[in-house]
Amino acid sequence: MRTIFDTLTLEQLRTRTSEKWRHYPADVLPLFVAEMDVPQAEPVIRAVHDAMVRGDTGYPNGHGLAEAMAGFAATRWDWAVPVERSRLAADVMVGVVEVVRLLTGPGDAVVISPPVYPPFTTFLQHAGRHIVHAPLGVDRRLDLDALDYAFGRASLHGRRAAYLLCNPHNPTGTLHTADELAAVGALSVKHGVRVVADEIHAPLVPTPDAQFVPTTTVIPDAIALHSASKAFNLAALRAAVAVPGPEATDLEDWPDPVADGVMHLGVMAQTAAYTDGGAFLDEVLAGLHHNGKLLQRLLEPVMVWEPPQSTYFAWLDLRAFGDDPARSLLKDGRLAVNPGATFGVEGAGHVRLNFATSTAILTDAVSRLTTVLGGAGHGHVPGPQRGPGPERGPDVSGARPG
Numbered sequence: 282m283r284t285i286f287d288t289l290t291l292e293q294l295r296t297r298t299s300e301k302w303r304h305y306p307a308d309v310l311p312l313f314v315a316e317m318d319v320p321q322a323e324p325v326i327r328a329v330h331d332a333m334v335r336g337d338t339g340y341p342n343g344h345g346l347a348e349a350m351a352g353f354a355a356t357r358w359d360w361a362v363p364v365e366r367s368r369l370a371a372d373v374m375v376g377v378v379e380v381v382r383l384l385t386g387p388g389d390a391v392v393i394s395p396p397v398y399p400p401f402t403t404f405l406q407h408a409g410r411h412i413v414h415a416p417l418g419v420d421r422r423l424d425l426d427a428l429d430y431a432f433g434r435a436s437l438h439g440r441r442a443a444y445l446l447c448n449p450h451n452p453t454g455t456l457h458t459a460d461e462l463a464a465v466g467a468l469s470v471k472h473g474v475r476v477v478a479d480e481i482h483a484p485l486v487p488t489p490d491a492q493f494v495p496t497t498t499v500i501p502d503a504i505a506l507h508s509a510s511k512a513f514n515l516a517a518l519r520a521a522v523a524v525p526g527p528e529a530t531d532l533e534d535w536p537d538p539v540a541d542g543v544m545h546l547g548v549m550a551q552t553a554a555y556t557d558g559g560a561f562l563d564e565v566l567a568g569l570h571h572n573g574k575l576l577q578r579l580l581e582p583v584m585v586w587e588p589p590q591s592t593y594f595a596w597l598d599l600r601a602f603g604d605d606p607a608r609s610l611l612k613d614g615r616l617a618v619n620p621g622a623t624f625g626v627e628g629a630g631h632v633r634l635n636f637a638t639s640t641a642i643l644t645d646a647v648s649r650l651t652t653v654l655g656g657a658g659h660g661h662v663p664g665p666q667r668g669p670g671p672e673r674g675p676d677v678s679g680a681r682p683g
């Protein structure tokens with residue numbers, strides 16, 4: 282089957298100048314950062330082109346992006362987004378930091394669930410927040426006991442605290458269920474910890490039997506961050522929408538400098554994506570569904586792996602193949618993936634591989650991987666089986682995890 286990911290050749294992709302295609306030398310196959318190997322959606326191309334032709338390159342105005350996102354949310358998730366109470370930010374991580382600043386003070390704690398998107402740690406530390414870990418369980422789902430303990434520590438002596446939830450979870454693709462979110466909500470009430478949900482990957486659920494549950498529909502005082510940038514490959518045209526739950530009034534204090542940092546071109550591109558990009562997104566989802574199955578088959582000779590519930594990341598447990606498989610894959614296979622340890626110590630011995638790419642590239646990538654691991658390995662890997670590996674594996678790349 283040919284999918285949207287088979288539209289562009291490797292040669293065409295190598296003309297791109299973004300992080301994915303320029304961080305490593307040209308003999309390295311880059312399956313690391315969260316960029317997709319797809320052509321851009323026609324409605325987005327038209328919106329950006331028309332804006333440039335109009336010279337429409339001033340400052341953003343109005344609720345257009347929030348309205349477009351609300352329309353998308355109503356159609357895809359039957360979720361009524363409160364447009365008037367939502368706020369814009371330059372991108373999701375800027376939005377996350379600003380929401381955390383509204384909910385907590387300097388030196389207060391924010392709980393995260395590693396292995397998780399590495400900028401959760403770096404951005405929060407940069408914002409002067411103390412990080413408390415509540416790692417995912419071995420089943421790659423939220424560990425409610427760990428959260429209970431972490432929330433207790435974070436809110437000790439009545440301090441303000443927040444939980445930065447990743448829903449869906451990067452890198453595992455875990456979709457949190459309504460029951461899990463309700464349990465998190467109960468813990469947040471018990472400890473007075475506010476929930477901030479990064480929902481940037483929410484549109485990327487390629488399997489019909491899996492369902493994204495918007496956090497604020499279950500936890501009424503949570504605040505969620507959304508963007509079209511992952512699902513529509515728009516990291517170059519960033520924008521984000523902060524959506525408050527029905528009981529969250531905090532965004533009334535959204536600071537002007539944050540609202541002023543929003544890029545008009547990003548707003549227009551993302552508005553077009555949310556409004557008219559449905560057919561493109563459906564092609565992406567069909568392609569991801571196909572790629573997940575393809576990758577599963579390709580990996581069979583070396584390991585048992587199942588496609589994730591969401592996102593385009595394969596979180597591969599390669600602990601049986603040495604402590605730093607990403608380094609071996611880069612050095613010996615010229616294949617760039619994200620080292621698992623950069624997502625937290627729990628990720629040591631794992632790698633994150635981005636499968637939003639063509640059949641040809643994926644096939645080449647797995648051939649490189651099996652060749653390298655065939656030399657390093659202990660055979661077939663049925664699942665987690667060895668100890669957690671080293672405290673921290675070196676980041677072989679210094680590259681963005683995306």
Ligand SMILES: Cc1ncc(COP(=O)(O)O)c(C=O)c1O
Nearest residue numbers: 315372373374398451479481683
């Ligand atoms: C979970 C998560 N949050 C945020 C981002 C980055 O979003 P932005 O570029 O809008 O800050 C990414 C990028 O891959 C991500 O995976």
